[in-house]
Amino acid sequence: MFKILYKVLLLTVSVALVALLVGYTDTQKRSYDFINESDLVVENTSETRAEVETETTTETTTETTTETTTETTEETTESITDNETDLYDYSQPVPQSLAVEDSYFDDAIFVGNSRTEGFMMYAGLKKAQALTHIGLKVDTIRTSQIAKIDGKKMTIMDALKVKKFGKIYIMLGMNELGWAFPELFKEQYASVIDEIKLNHPESIIYMQSILPVSKAKANYDPIYNNDNIERFNQLVKEIALEKEVFYVNVTEGIADSEGSLPEGASFDGVHLKPDFCLEWLSYLKEHTVEVIHE
Known part of the structure; x- marks a missing residue:
């Protein structure tokens, strides 16, 4: 047990x-x-x-x-308040400033003829917009339906009203050099600026000088020569002063010491090659203003 x-x-x-x-x-x-x-x-x-x-x-x-x-x-940029614009000397071209970035042109639109068309093709500004046409003049900008917005044809001036822009760059005058009455050019151009200012009161408006032609072209062409271009540029300066918009002397950034397009700068003595479109852009980037609205 x-x-x-x-x-x-x-x-x-x-x-x-x-x-x-x-x-x-x-x-x-x-x-x-x-x-x-x-x-x-x-x-x-x-x-x-x-x-x-x-x-x-x-x-x-x-x-x-x-x-x-x-x-x-x-x-x-040269900052200018609304009050200071009354004191700005519009008889003088926009002075040189430190270069801005390409983004400065993101809210810009370029208006002009075939030269501006070439500029937009080669300058590489991806966000800037343009309203251009071969042979564009200060009269056809308001009379010819050469722009198309959403499938609808309209004049460039009407197309410009569709959207607001921070800066408006305009270059006209090359195709008007043969006009018999230059004062008519001034009158028409001034009217265009008035309309732009009315529809875009907040925009910075830059009137660009008419670029010169090559020496070879100027020597044989009785109309499209640099003496004639200079006379028309004087009218552009007068408009800028009278309408109080900014005059940009792009000729200064492109022309050679004799006031002509440099040798090799153009395909045909008038239209710029890609490298010189970039020179044009560089000049614009170094000549800007900033208007501060109070």
Whole structure:
């Protein structure tokens, strides 16, 4: 009887030891799994922190860059308030300033004849817009339906009313050089500027000088020569003064020492090659104003 009780007791103790050992092992396994999960959370937290720090740094850098860019842009243009425009000397061309970025022209539109058409083709201004036509003149800009907006034909002046622009660059006069009465050119051009100012009172309006032709063309052409162009440019200056818009003497940035297009600058003595369209753009970028509306 004693032996039976002893065996039962021994079996009970053995079972208890086995159960204890199994329980310890399972507890140890679960603790190990938790430690691994904890490490994983810490690693993810570290990655998240690093991402947050990176984003914060990026945002800070972006803000700093934006502020710096804004400050730089403000320094590169000649700032003029509405009150100061009354004192601005419109008889003088826009003076040289620090060059602006291409983004300055994002809200600009260029209006002109085939020369402006070539400029827009080669200058690389991706966001600037244009209303151009071969042979465009100060009269046909309002009478010929040569623009198309949403499939509808209209004049360039009507097309210009469809949208507002921060800057309007206009160059006309080359195709009017043969007019018998230059004063008619001035009258028509001045009327165009009046209409633009009426429809775009907040826009900065730049009247560009008529670019010269090559010396070879000027020497044999009785109409399209640089003496005639200079006479018409004097009329453009007078309009800029009378209408109080900004005159940009792009001729200064393109012409050679004799006032002609440099040799090799043009395909035909009139229209600029790509490299000289970029010279044209460089001049515009270095001759800007900023009107602050109060």
